Amino acid sequence: MADLRRMAIFAAVVEHGSLSAAGRQLGMSTSAVSQQLRTLEQSFGVTLLHRSTRKISLSDAGQRFAVHCKAMVVAADAAEAQLRLAHDAPTGQLRISAPVGFARLVAPALAPMLAANAGLTLHLMVADEMIDLIEARIDLALRAGRLADSSWSARRLCALDTVLCAAPALLARRAPVQAPADLLRHDWLGLPRDGAGLELELSAPGKPVEQLRIEPRITSNNQLSLQQMCGAGLGIAQLVRADVDDDLRSGRLVAVLPEWHSRTFPIWAVTPQRDAQPAKVRHAIEALQSYLRSVPGASV
Template sequence: MDDDWKRLALFAEVVRAGSLSAAARRLGISTSAVSQQLRVLEQAHGVTLLHRTTRKIAVTEAGARLADHCQAMVDAADRARQQLTLARDAPQGELRISAPVGFARHVAPALAPLLAAHPGLTLRLLVDDAMIDLVDARVDLALRAGRLADSTWVARRLCSFEMLLCAAPAYLARAGVPQAPADLLAHQWIGSGQALLLELSGATGTVERLRVEPRAMSNNQLSLQQLCVAGLGLTLAVRADVEDELRSGRLVPVLPGWRGPPIPVWAVTPQRDGQPAKVRHAAAAIERYLLTVPGAIVD
């Protein structure tokens, strides 16, 4: 069937070019190869399409009827190739992005210029802290933070975010302000699980490792921030996530000379090759925006 399609396309080119030799030049093959392929097409279907002489060709009645359909087939194939080119070069269609709840706030300002510049591009943002399956959810691009589990998905590191200790002023007024990492053991904590392992690096390169048990827990980063603002304890937070709270004074840094390990931010896609333009442009736009966020670190 594939060879038949090629011969039909070749026949359309011969009719359009007006001769076997002109068609051969356009296709970059020999005139004898064109003649041979047309003969195979005629023999396979038991119909004469062309009357050939040494100087010219004459299209038979059956050939004339077929030529219109063959040209329509070629035109449709050209339009299909144009769509592939557009998908490769111009952002369009629905862009499905998955992001954690705390991270979704960065998606709108990052992609607003891209959406404004490309009216044919639409956005569907799926916000969920759960690690959804990209293929099942038909996700084009997922934004992830932290250590990634092994998978067949493709991850590209966009940047890293600074991690800092913080607390509400009311909590520190009640419980006291830690002066050294060892003081943290006497405080209440907010975290994502039963045990929180802290690895803090000082300005001189000193590293302190502590294990604390949170009093308040959540698997949602936004909820952790709200619990911290409510004065329920200390937390180790992504600076970009709590920047507004720091500026307003609802949270303040604790032990500002100590930092947790930077948390990497990833763009994750289902496959490596053949990424459509909407995915490539979106990932680049998000990366550019993230590097302007307070606490972002270029990797």
């Protein structure tokens, strides 16, 4: 283990270019640094540094050795940082981005964490468009569905079921929906898809999978708006069960073809970096995952 410390001293000498500069950085005298280097060279029987009264230079063996000593120091610093992070309490400003439809879930998910950490503040940016996390200084973004390739780190929090919904008044005045093919005779609400239409895949126990391509009559880039228009009887919509659970329980909306299941939406926590996450981000991800997995229609 003593050699590991001497290797770190050697790496500091190489980094700073002199024994005295390395000594100042390490809190050691120049003579103590020199002694540690001599002991290291004697231990391995190899000359690492050529010394003169004015400068030092690396031997061939010293150049190769320095690369690995530097890597050792970097690894040790990373290990120490991980230990510090493990004990850090969440502090500072936590900047989160979430789609409009999911923003209402952030408050109950993070309320215990905010109550327990007086030094933590929250800035919630609500936007359905994909924003640049670096430019907007976002610590954590909630994203749904398939993610585009990027250098950002993504952690799956849960998956949320969807349900086909309609207002009771709409179903009362239009043709009944008894099979998937009947859906084609109704008006639909959906997200804009650049002319691609809505690809609907339905499955039911003991029945073949049904795939339908539907052209929505009304489109919006906002899930909350689609939910409101669905409640107004303007069409059928595929909505996240967690969002419409209260409406379904109250009867404001009804499930269409409830025995048929449509797709689920994976929910992701996206961060600008994968390693050395600050405590505020790590704790927020854990809190969000725990809460989201408890909402109606959620699964791992």
